[in-house]
Amino acid sequence: xxxxxxxxxxxxxxxxxxxxxxxxxxxxxxxxxxxxxxxxxxxxxxxxxxxxxxxxxxxxxxxxxxxxxxxxxxxxxxxxxxxxxxxxxxxxxxxxxxxxxxxxxxxxxxxxxxxxxxxxxxxxxxxxxxxxxxxxxxxxxxxxxxxxxxxxxxxxxxxxxxxxxxxxxxxxxxxxxxxxxxxxxxxxxxxxxxxxxxxxxxxxxxxxxxxxxxxxxxxxxxxxxxxxxxxxxxxxxxxxxxxxxxxxxxxxxxxxxxxxxxxxxxxxxxxxxxxxxxxxxxxxxxxxxxxxxxxxxxxxxxxxxxxxxxxxxxxxxxxxxxxxxxxxxxxxxxxxxxxxxxxxxxxxxxxxxxxxxxxxxxxxxxxxxxxxxxxxxxxxxxxxxxxxxxxxxxxxxxxxxxxxxxxxxxxxxxx
Amino acid sequence: xxxxxxxxxxxxxxxxxxxxxxxxxxxxxxxxxxxxxxxxxxxxxxxxxxxxxxxxxxxxxxxx
Ligand SMILES: Cc1cc2nc3c(=O)[nH]c(=O)nc-3n(C[C@H](O)[C@H](O)[C@H](O)COP(=O)(O)OP(=O)(O)OC[C@H]3O[C@@H](n4cnc5c(N)ncnc54)[C@H](O)[C@@H]3O)c2cc1C
Ligand code: SF4
Numbered sequence: 249x250x251x252x253x254x255x256x257x258x259x260x261x262x263x264x265x266x267x268x269x270x271x272x273x274x275x276x277x278x279x280x281x282x283x284x285x286x287x288x289x290x291x292x293x294x295x296x297x298x299x300x301x302x303x304x305x306x307x308x309x310x311x312x313x314x315x316x317x318x319x320x321x322x323x324x325x326x327x328x329x330x331x332x333x334x335x336x337x338x339x340x341x342x343x344x345x346x347x348x349x350x351x352x353x354x355x356x357x358x359x360x361x362x363x364x365x366x367x368x369x370x371x372x373x374x375x376x377x378x379x380x381x382x383x384x385x386x387x388x389x390x391x392x393x394x395x396x397x398x399x400x401x402x403x404x405x406x407x408x409x410x411x412x413x414x415x416x417x418x419x420x421x422x423x424x425x426x427x428x429x430x431x432x433x434x435x436x437x438x439x440x441x442x443x444x445x446x447x448x449x450x451x452x453x454x455x456x457x458x459x460x461x462x463x464x465x466x467x468x469x470x471x472x473x474x475x476x477x478x479x480x481x482x483x484x485x486x487x488x489x490x491x492x493x494x495x496x497x498x499x500x501x502x503x504x505x506x507x508x509x510x511x512x513x514x515x516x517x518x519x520x521x522x523x524x525x526x527x528x529x530x531x532x533x534x535x536x537x538x539x540x541x542x543x544x545x546x547x548x549x550x551x552x553x554x555x556x557x558x559x560x561x562x563x564x565x566x567x568x569x570x571x572x573x574x575x576x577x578x579x580x581x582x583x584x585x586x587x588x589x590x591x592x593x594x595x596x597x598x599x600x601x602x603x604x605x606x607x608x609x610x611x612x613x614x615x616x617x618x619x620x621x622x623x624x625x626x627x628x629x630x631x632x633x634x635x636x637x638x639x640x641x642x643x644x645x646x647x648x649x650x651x652x653x654x655x656x657x658x659x660x661x662x663x
Numbered sequence: 664x665x666x667x668x669x670x671x672x673x674x675x676x677x678x679x680x681x682x683x684x685x686x687x688x689x690x691x692x693x694x695x696x697x698x699x700x701x702x703x704x705x706x707x708x709x710x711x712x713x714x715x716x717x718x719x720x721x722x723x724x725x726x727x
Pocket of ligand 1: 261262263264265266267286287288289295296297298299300332333334335362363364365382383384409497500528529530531545546547548549551574575576577578
């Protein structure tokens with residue numbers, strides 16, 4: 249329950265997964281002070297993963313993405329300020345100033361920075377209509393409306409979001425070409441062999457892949473007509489979805505004194521270099537004690553874990569143990585799940601199944617230690633992998649444990 | 664308390680099985696099974712952790 253040290257006024261900037269979950273966790277822990285949740289989007293907090301999946305493929309009504317659809321916000325007892333963007337932070341005065349000159353200056357005892365990340369834009373496409381990025385509900389609705397016109401779709405960047413957009417477009421029967429600078433999708437994250445397997449899976453579902461080339465420019469009279477590639481070739485398209493990564497939303501903190509380094513630098517409790525200021529979710533460069541390294545993780549579970557951690561820290565409760573990063577991605581008939589953290593040069597070995605099938609498990613290691621486990625349509629093995637990582641298993645021990653386990657089960661159909 | 668899982672939402676992420684192995688299990692068929700739908704108070708904290716960590720919001724806890 250509330251500790252004597254608990255701050256009286258908590259201000260949370262960023263009204264999405266991390267920010268909302270932190271507010272919920274504080275109340276759950278009995279925190280009785282004020283909570284103000286500020287977000288620049290016009291919408292109440294919502295969940296992003298379905299945007300590229302169920303929302304784009306029209307399996308879900310967009311309403312379904314909102315959090316707290318049943319409970320509402322009353323019982324949380326917070327001040328929700330939507331459509332308000334934070335402009336600057338004064339750590340001396342402990343205040344946040346909003347862009348809106350009419351809005352009050354917000355005072356805090358504890359500030360939670362949960363501003364997430366924003367998609368990178370492709371240079372030289374500013375004046376062209378039909379070029380989209382996908383981060384927000386409004387983005388998803390705009391892309392969805394454009395997809396209803398049966399466009400030929402170009403996806404720039406074969407990261408998770410790009411590949412999910414491609415899969416959703418195929419579900420709608422649309423023609424899709426994915427352009428990726430590296431030799432295969434996701435190679436930087438999952439290695440060459442798995443990247444090639446993922447490429448085959450997309451080809452099997454009718455996606456056209458152009459790898460090892462970059463986009464030189466997108467051409468058209470006011471709107472997208474053609475994508476020109478670095479090898480001089482080009483293809484026709486009516487719509488382009490750009491998925492070339494995100495940058496942490498820290499512009500408003502630039503001269504605040506809060507330490508920034510591709511994200512807000514924080515320790516294993518989410519505390520920054522400034523007393524009373526914490527960072528969580530996609531924006532945080534957090535020190536993960538399990539891997540003993542700083543990492544900025546752009547995945548769902550990470551934001552939820554940080555929210556729990558910050559709430560515990562603020563009320564003076566012991567922090568929950570560090571978890572290995574986890575993410576999933578649904579593409580066509582495959583659910584990819586990955587737990588851990590791998591880097592270029594890590595060793596990868598297939599532990600179950602084969603990469604020619606849709607069900608397989610791959611173990612990743614470095615210097616004799618297990619660093620990550622990828623499970624494709626094998627949710628049970630993923631759980632085993634997570635346990636092995638939490639136990640800091642050696643690579644060899646993990647590989648044999650994963651091999652001993654039951655053969656991968658039947659395919660679980662993703663939504 | 665009563666645990667309800669919306670199996671239309673559940674995607675077998677398995678995070679609940681880690682938060683509360685006494686209550687949730689993913690079997691070899693790749694599907695989630697609820698081992699105890701009406702656990703006692705001693706498991707309430709774990710059940711709450713499972714509901715919070717579930718990426719699809721498939722787990723609902725209610726009093727009764
Ligand atoms: C299309 C899509 C699909 C995804 N799929 C998956 C998936 O399958 N699996 C997975 O693990 N993860 C997935 N993710 C990632 C996951 O959604 C994020 O990790 C998660 O949303 C991070 O939450 P957050 O609260 O830290 O940041 P965000 O959700 O980015 O929220 C930050 C909020 O702060 C607001 N903001 C920014 N600056 C300011 C400011 N100055 N003032 C006020 N408000 C501000 C932003 O507008 C935003 O509303 C996906 C993301 C997207 C976009
Ligand atoms: S965490 Fe949620 S989605 Fe995952 S198995 Fe449990 S109930 Fe299903």
